[in-house]
Amino acid sequence: MQTKTIQNTQKAVQKTERISGSEAVVRCLLAEGVDILYGYPGGAIMPIYDELYKYQDKIHHVLTRHEQGATHSAQGYARISGKVGVAMATSGPGATNLITGIADAQIDSTPMVCITGQVASHLLGSDAFQETDIVGISTPVTKWNHQITKASEIPEVLAKAFYIAKSGRPGPVLIDITKDAQFEEFDFSYKKCTGVRSYKPVPETDPNSLKAAAELINNAKKPLVVWGQGIILSEAEEAFKAFIEKAGIPSAWTILGVSAIPTEHPLNVGMLGMHGNYAPNVLTNECDVLIAIGMRFDDRVTGNLDKYAKQAKVIHFEIDPAEVDKNVKTDVAILGDAKASLESILPLINKNSHPDWHQKFKDLYAIEYEKVIKHDLHPTKEGLTMGEVLHQINLESKGEAAIVSDVGQHQMIACRYAKFNQTKSNITSGGLGTMGFGLPAAIGAKMAAPERQVVSISGDGGYQMTIQELGTIFQQKTAVKIVVLNNDFLGMVRQWQQLFFDKRYASTEMTNPDFVAIAKGYYINARRVTKREELAEAVKEMMQSKEAYFLEVCVEKEGNVFPMVPSGASVSDIRLS
Amino acid sequence: MEKETKQFTVSVYTENNIGLLNRISAIFQRRHINIESINSSVSEIESVSRWTLVVNLSEEQMKKIIGQIDKQVEVIKAYYHTEEEIIYQESCIFKMRSDLLFDERQIQNIIKDSNARIVTVNRDFFVIEKSGRKEEIEMLQRELSVFGIMQFTRSGRISVSKDEMKISKMLETFNH
Ligand SMILES: Cc1ncc(C[n+]2csc(CCOP(=O)(O)OP(=O)(O)O)c2C)c(N)n1
Numbered sequence A: 001m002q003t004k005t006i007q008n009t010q011k012a013v014q015k016t017e018r019i020s021g022s023e024a025v026v027r028c029l030l031a032e033g034v035d036i037l038y039g040y041p042g043g044a045i046m047p048i049y050d051e052l053y054k055y056q057d058k059i060h061h062v063l064t065r066h067e068q069g070a071t072h073s074a075q076g077y078a079r080i081s082g083k084v085g086v087a088m089a090t091s092g093p094g095a096t097n098l099i100t101g102i103a104d105a106q107i108d109s110t111p112m113v114c115i116t117g118q119v120a121s122h123l124l125g126s127d128a129f130q131e132t133d134i135v136g137i138s139t140p141v142t143k144w145n146h147q148i149t150k151a152s153e154i155p156e157v158l159a160k161a162f163y164i165a166k167s168g169r170p171g172p173v174l175i176d177i178t179k180d181a182q183f184e185e186f187d188f189s190y191k192k193c194t195g196v197r198s199y200k201p202v203p204e205t206d207p208n209s210l211k212a213a214a215e216l217i218n219n220a221k222k223p224l225v226v227w228g229q230g231i232i233l234s235e236a237e238e239a240f241k242a243f244i245e246k247a248g249i250p251s252a253w254t255i256l257g258v259s260a261i262p263t264e265h266p267l268n269v270g271m272l273g274m275h276g277n278y279a280p281n282v283l284t285n286e287c288d289v290l291i292a293i294g295m296r297f298d299d300r301v302t303g304n305l306d307k308y309a310k311q312a313k314v315i316h317f318e319i320d321p322a323e324v325d326k327n328v329k330t331d332v333a334i335l336g337d338a339k340a341s342l343e344s345i346l347p348l349i350n351k352n353s354h355p356d357w358h359q360k361f362k363d364l365y366a367i368e369y370e371k372v373i374k375h376d377l378h379p380t381k382e383g384l385t386m387g388e389v390l391h392q393i394n395l396e397s398k399g400e401a402a403i404v405s406d407v408g409q410h411q412m413i414a415c416r417y418a419k420f421n422q423t424k425s426n427i428t429s430g431g432l433g434t435m436g437f438g439l440p441a442a443i444g445a446k447m448a449a450p451e452r453q454v455v456s457i458s459g460d461g462g463y464q465m466t467i468q469e470l471g472t473i474f475q476q477k478t479a480v481k482i483v484v485l486n487n488d489f490l491g492m493v494r495q496w497q498q499l500f501f502d503k504r505y506a507s508t509e510m511t512n513p514d515f516v517a518i519a520k521g522y523y524i525n526a527r528r529v530t531k532r533e534e535l536a537e538a539v540k541e542m543m544q545s546k547e548a549y550f551l552e553v554c555v556e557k558e559g560n561v562f563p564m565v566p567s568g569a570s571v572s573d574i575r576l577s
Numbered sequence B: 001m002e003k004e005t006k007q008f009t010v011s012v013y014t015e016n017n018i019g020l021l022n023r024i025s026a027i028f029q030r031r032h033i034n035i036e037s038i039n040s041s042v043s044e045i046e047s048v049s050r051w052t053l054v055v056n057l058s059e060e061q062m063k064k065i066i067g068q069i070d071k072q073v074e075v076i077k078a079y080y081h082t083e084e085e086i087i088y089q090e091s092c093i094f095k096m097r098s099d100l101l102f103d104e105r106q107i108q109n110i111i112k113d114s115n116a117r118i119v120t121v122n123r124d125f126f127v128i129e130k131s132g133r134k135e136e137i138e139m140l141q142r143e144l145s146v147f148g149i150m151q152f153t154r155s156g157r158i159s160v161s162k163d164e165m166k167i168s169k170m171l172e173t174f175n176h
Helices: A002-014 A021-031 A043-054 A067-081 A099-107 A134-141 A151-166 A179-183 A207-219 A237-247 A278-284 A338-348 A355-377 A386-397 A409-417 A438-448 A467-476 A491-500 A515-521 A532-544 B020-030 B059-071 B098-103 B105-113 B134-145 B167-173
Strands: A017-020 A036-040 A060-063 A085-089 A112-118 A144-148 A172-178 A185-188 A223-227 A251-253 A268-271 A289-293 A313-318 A332-335 A402-405 A454-459 A481-486 A525-529 A549-554 B006-015 B035-042 B048-057 B075-081 B086-097 B117-121 B125-132 B151-154 B158-161
Touching: A017 A021, A021 A043, A021 A151, A021 A179, A021 A185, A036 A067, A036 A438, A043 A085, A043 A112, A043 A179, A060 A467, A067 A085, A067 A099, A067 A112, A067 A438, A067 A467, A099 A112, A099 A134, A099 A172, A112 A134, A112 A151, A112 A179, A134 A144, A134 A172, A134 B020, A144 A151, A151 A172, A151 A179, A151 A185, A172 A179, A207 A289, A207 A313, A207 A332, A207 A338, A223 A237, A223 A278, A237 A338, A268 A278, A268 A355, A278 A355, A313 A338, A355 A386, A355 A409, A386 A409, A386 A454, A386 A481, A386 A532, A402 A409, A402 A438, A409 A454, A409 A481, A409 A491, A438 A454, A438 A467, A467 A515, A481 A515, A481 A532, A515 A525, A515 A549, A525 A532, A532 A549, B006 B020, B006 B059, B006 B158, B020 B035, B020 B048, B020 B059, B048 B059, B059 B075, B075 B158, B075 B167, B086 B098, B086 B134, B098 B105, B098 B125, B105 B134, B125 B134
Parallel strands: A036 A060, A036 A085, A085 A112, A112 A172, A144 A172, A223 A251, A223 A289, A251 A268, A289 A313, A313 A332, A402 A454, A454 A481, A481 A549, A525 A549
Antiparallel strands: A017 A185, B006 B048, B006 B075, B035 B048, B086 B125, B086 B151, B086 B158, B117 B125
């Protein structure tokens, strides 16, 4: 039954019809299954907006308040759904406003297609009104980009765009369409792209590398798995769980990898990197075999490379051959799709449990708990901590919420302490660290998964970078829960100033507006919490609200995030205070 | 610690698309690597372009960069070679004052001995062309500069590898 309908629609879209370029764009989006897109109109993209008006029952255009917001919303949508997010903007300033989100999507491997309008082709290169060379500007931050100057190119190029954005290691694609191409009529037909000559999205897996890796794993006394977003992108969650459970290996995550397996999974030993957990960081420099899966040894994860896991044999499961040996020299590289590779290696792996090795993780966790976690989650001192807010959210969400965080101390706290039972639930800007990401990304996430609780957590700094998206939330009636952890500082920078710049707080103190009044100005329910006694009740009220809800929590001004690997230090030199 | 740098010739087979030069040169630019010379042309395969770049860097850097080039959607395959692994040519032309040709006997000998060729002669100037290896071209330039060179220009390197590059076979394996 299912196949029949698909075949029918295939046939339906393949017969040709004379339509305009702009209508073709909308038809292509529909053929790719796009039912929502984020954008902002303007002169050079008006023909496409005009078509969207005609198709508004099939495709929902969300007018964000800034093009950057459109890209982050498309990213949030893509990250939680695994589908391609779509953002649209006009030429010139509209297009350049997309760049931050595109760069963010590129470094975090998020599938996204951006469509920009461009001045008419006879004006290209003439410094025409609102002309920018967006293809040139976006080249270093896109997986692929292309300018269309003829309507007839639209179907093929858009099909290619979606294919490239989604396949292999995903990423953002930008398609720039001149205004005349949008008006021009041509004979339209659409065929999905299934391959591009010169582009091999998934490299072949060498069976010998699987054997070599299995042998190392089977002989390891102290193996450690470090996993990243690759597990989520290749939907390898089950295969991954089966693998670590059979081999009994303690497993630690990068912030884009978390939520691939439940937080409470007994083999989950915590977060890696600069503000990661004590045990996995220290024991990285003690393990005998380090198995990296779908992660790229980012410098925030490795600290000083010269002192990173030098004692270990390194196995790297990776879809992008350019990542192998880029930062850390590997002994065995397993190229290919993580899911397929993990499924193939499973039968070669011996059942194991490594109890003594696991005990080391538990011992170090106990130290971290006493020195850090206890005080973060259950503080007794005056002043609310960011950790206790997360703790309350966990109690209310029971690990079912998607947490969308911005960038700064609250992000590290959110990643460290949020509990997840479901995959694709931690949405944050990892590689670029884009302040202002959180609020608009939460909009996209909630729209992709309306049945889920989506909680956005921002600092007072980043929140004000895209605060205008409250307007989008209000207009769209998007029931996101917005938490601002207000410390009246650009907290993360202030922490560095305190630790490394003699407490010279240069331009990090913020005089903030009345955030509650602002939310209310957008007709969003809002509440401010300043005392511990009010917190539990307020979080409960927020989580139970059926509509959007804004909660400002005034937290201690000079709280710090620990543990911390100071930049340039080794992961095993991690500080607890 | 800076690793020892060497000269490498990079060959890239690509789709013939606008904008690719930007993408590839940006890979070098980001890492502060100067491209010594660059040449783009058609190749033995229809609709496939071939690029030849000359760069100085460490082999470790070279390997990583090849990975980044290879990763571009429109790149079919990128290779790097040391000087011993390729046959290469560069070409150059000199413009010189015509009276030198008649007054300085030496010039005629230099042209003959260096296997250069006179492309054109007119009343004011004449043009010499020479193809060869880098050192041969440099030597000719040194010899002629004594007499005064009005204009000099040199092409990018073009090269073929001693080993086979299985591009046609590779193209068959890409799904269409
Ligand atoms: C767009 C952008 N500008 C600057 C920075 C540098 N930066 C990183 S964290 C941070 C402070 C964030 O402060 P806030 O949003 O209040 O969050 P907190 O750290 O207090 O939780 C800054 C300025 C950045 N990451 N992104």
